[in-house]
Amino acid sequence: MKNLLKSFTYVALAGTIFFGGMVTTGCAADNMMKQDKPAFNDLEIAHIAYTAGALDIRYAHLALALSKNPEVLKFAQLMIRDHTAINNKALALVKKLNITPQDNAMSQQLVKGGEDILKEFSQLRGNAFAKRYAANELGYHKLVVKTIDETFLPIAQNENLKALLRGANKTFKVHQGHAETMNSNAEKL
Amino acid sequence: MTYPHIHKLVLVGLLMMGVFGGEVVAQTTSLPQRHVVKIQDFAFQPPQITVAPGDTVVWVNKDFVPHFVSLANGRWQSDVLEEDKTWELLVDETGSFHYVCIFHPEMAGEVTAHGHSALSLNQP
Structure with a gap:
């Protein structure tokens, strides 16, 4: 468990990954998902999903x-x-199942993409930041929702993981709606 | 077999009816009700409820994420409701009360309170 938490901490600190990075590295991610065999096992999906959330949290802290x-x-x-x-729900599940999420190529790509976005965000201020942040959040959530529905849920094996993904995606769909409104307003700035 | 004490009670009762103008006052009491509103899938279920003053409404959050129930004008509001946490409101007035989740304002519900207070004696 200690190693797991360390792993998650590393993931979070490393750039907090996933879908945010996919907005800019989306082509690579899409290509990975179009492979014939399932691109990810459950442990990799768990790793990606956790780091995706952590990435968006990092964006949000920068926005604040x-x-x-x-x-x-x-x-x-x-x-x-x-x-x-x-x-936190994901961490509780990991503990319950006594598993260790696996780092993987997508997570690594997402970390890199996330770092690039954070670097870009850090140079922006005022309306420029608001517009870029809003656009990124909208793209991020669209891709998250699509990826979970069309890629992760069909290949995930563990029922607990699938339930978590379904529940999380309901939240992300709501977020997408908020992001659409924010982005629409930001474009008028 | 005689029961003089019963006769006395009947007499006292008849006298009391006379004192109160000959009217028999029927008194009934209805117990306060508890109404549960489930917060699930970013919606209040049911979205509208009808209660009586004196009733209690209980919101229970079944979503992963926190919610925050608040009357539209902010007159009353819950604590931050984490998953599986509840919040209770004792309804003490009549009217229609529109409420939302402050965190997710697209979530809305309504409590309508009318009728006599369930805590008082109802007189027909």
Whole structure:
């Protein structure tokens, strides 16, 4: 368990990964998902899903630090609150099943993509930040929802993991709706 | 076999009816009800409930993520409700009360309270 938590901490600190990175490295991720055989096992899906949430939390913390836009701030707070809850749920499941999520190529790509986005965000201020953050969040959630529905759920084996993914995706669909509104308003800035 | 004490009681009762103008006052008491609103899949279920003053409404969060129930005007609001946590509200007035989740404002519900207080005696 200690190693697992260490692994998760590393993942989080390393750039917090997944879907946010997919917005920019989406082609590579899509290609991986189009392979004939299932691209991921359950342990890899768990790793990707956790790190995806952690990545969005990192984006949100940066937004809280850099933005004064009320809608951006509210959305960022929501992301921290909801993704933390879901990741805690994932950690509880990992503990219950006594498993260790596996790092994998997609996670690594996502870490790299996430780092690039964070670097880009850090250079932006004001409306430029709000627009970029809003656009990224919308793209992120669209891709998350699609990936879970069309890629992860069909190949996941463990029923507990599938239940977690289904529950999480309900949340992400709600987030997508919020992101659409935020993005629409940001485009008018 | 005689029961003089019963006769006295009947007499006292008849006298009391006279004192109260000859009317028999029927008094009934209805017990306060508990109404459960489940928070699930980012919705309040049921979205509308009808209660009586004195009833209690219990919200229970069955979602993974926290919710925060609040009357639209902020007059009453819950604590942050983590998964499986509950919050109770004792309804103490009549009216229609629109509420939302502050975290996810697209989630909305309504409590309508009307009728006599369940805590009081009802007189027909």
